Amino acid sequence: MDKHTAVFRRKIIRIIMLTAAVSIMLAGCGRGYDTKDGASTLDAAQNTWADDFTQGNSEGQQEADDTSKIIVIRDDEADNTIIADDFYDKDSGPEESLVEDANDADDNSTGSDQENCGEGEEDSGMTDTDLEFYAEEISDELFAKMQGKSFKEDCTIGREELRDVHVLYVDFDGQTQKGEIVCNKAIAEDLTEIFEELYEAGYPIEKIRPVDEYDADDEASMADDNTSCFNFRFISHTTTVSNHGKGLAIDINPLYNPYVKTVNGALNVEPANAAEYVDRAADFPHKIDESDLAYKLFIQHGFTWGGSWKNSKDYQHFEKDI
Numbered sequence: 001m002d003k004h005t006a007v008f009r010r011k012i013i014r015i016i017m018l019t020a021a022v023s024i025m026l027a028g029c030g031r032g033y034d035t036k037d038g039a040s041t042l043d044a045a046q047n048t049w050a051d052d053f054t055q056g057n058s059e060g061q062q063e064a065d066d067t068s069k070i071i072v073i074r075d076d077e078a079d080n081t082i083i084a085d086d087f088y089d090k091d092s093g094p095e096e097s098l099v100e101d102a103n104d105a106d107d108n109s110t111g112s113d114q115e116n117c118g119e120g121e122e123d124s125g126m127t128d129t130d131l132e133f134y135a136e137e138i139s140d141e142l143f144a145k146m147q148g149k150s151f152k153e154d155c156t157i158g159r160e161e162l163r164d165v166h167v168l169y170v171d172f173d174g175q176t177q178k179g180e181i182v183c184n185k186a187i188a189e190d191l192t193e194i195f196e197e198l199y200e201a202g203y204p205i206e207k208i209r210p211v212d213e214y215d216a217d218d219e220a221s222m223a224d225d226n227t228s229c230f231n232f233r234f235i236s237h238t239t240t241v242s243n244h245g246k247g248l249a250i251d252i253n254p255l256y257n258p259y260v261k262t263v264n265g266a267l268n269v270e271p272a273n274a275a276e277y278v279d280r281a282a283d284f285p286h287k288i289d290e291s292d293l294a295y296k297l298f299i300q301h302g303f304t305w306g307g308s309w310k311n312s313k314d315y316q317h318f319e320k321d322i
């Protein structure tokens with residue numbers, strides 16, 4: 001065999017390897033794109049990759065081994081970071097990238113899945129955060145918990161008008177938590193998108209719990225700095241349903257962003273334990289103002305802010321006129 005033949009054979013082998021690699025990557029992207037179990041899709045692609053190169057090609061085998069190592073490390077990172085362990089299915093792929101996004105507020109990770117696919121190993125993050133941020137109809141279990149609390153006897157809004165929005169959020173300890181927000185179906189998509197962006201930016205929210213856990217006591221929920229939306233009620237001394245009663249208003253980190261109104265010369269602050277956060281010129285964390293990300297996102301989605309009201313200020317409050 002002469003030198004040219006040997007060179008020719010090596011070229012052919014490289015072309016075959018390259019073709020196989022590209023095929024596997026494309027197959028991985030295509031299959032993992034919209035599936036929920038991104039990890040198992042990757043595993044399948046990885047196994048194919050390994051099989052293709054196991055026989056007599058040490059370079060290919062080495063690459064297969066490297067792929068395995070990378071995936072294992074990412075699993076470990078996810079396990080170490082997540083504390084809401086009852087929430088995650090550790091075998092699934094999406095949470096890995098979610099955790100990374102949450103830990104890196106500067107990460108410009110809004111690229112599409114397709115873009116991620118083109119980046120080799122990074123595509124195990126080809127996960128769809130939509131899997132964790134979604135709205136569903138009010139389940140029987142949730143509806144039972146709402147009875148006589150947020151969903152009162154004289155409720156003038158139907159169960160079918162409401163949605164249960166599932167979100168992830170970063171709490172004040174920097175940990176990922178899950179939350180549920182009951183809202184009007186008219187703003188369910190807005191909330192889903194806004195809270196996904198807040199999460200990806202690492203925006204801290206102390207709590208997102210159903211207000212029914214506070215017996216739908218708004219003051220108790222606010223005093224505990226709980227973020228909530230639907231809670232049926234009329235505006236005081238009227239038969240007009242409030243925007244919270246319609247599920248069209250939401251309060252964010254209410255302790256740090258109280259409702260403030262002067263009545264007959266007396267300052268009324270809700271929640272009552274928020275007096276130190278009334279001075280909006282003061283510098284303190286979790287303060288919503290016009291430079292705040294939540295403010296910007298809600299305004300982008302067509303909401304108005306209670307901090308802009310004239311006769312009172314409700315710094316925690318965003319609402320949408322439908």
Ligand SMILES: [Zn+2]
Nearest residue numbers: 249250251317
């Ligand atoms: Zn409010």
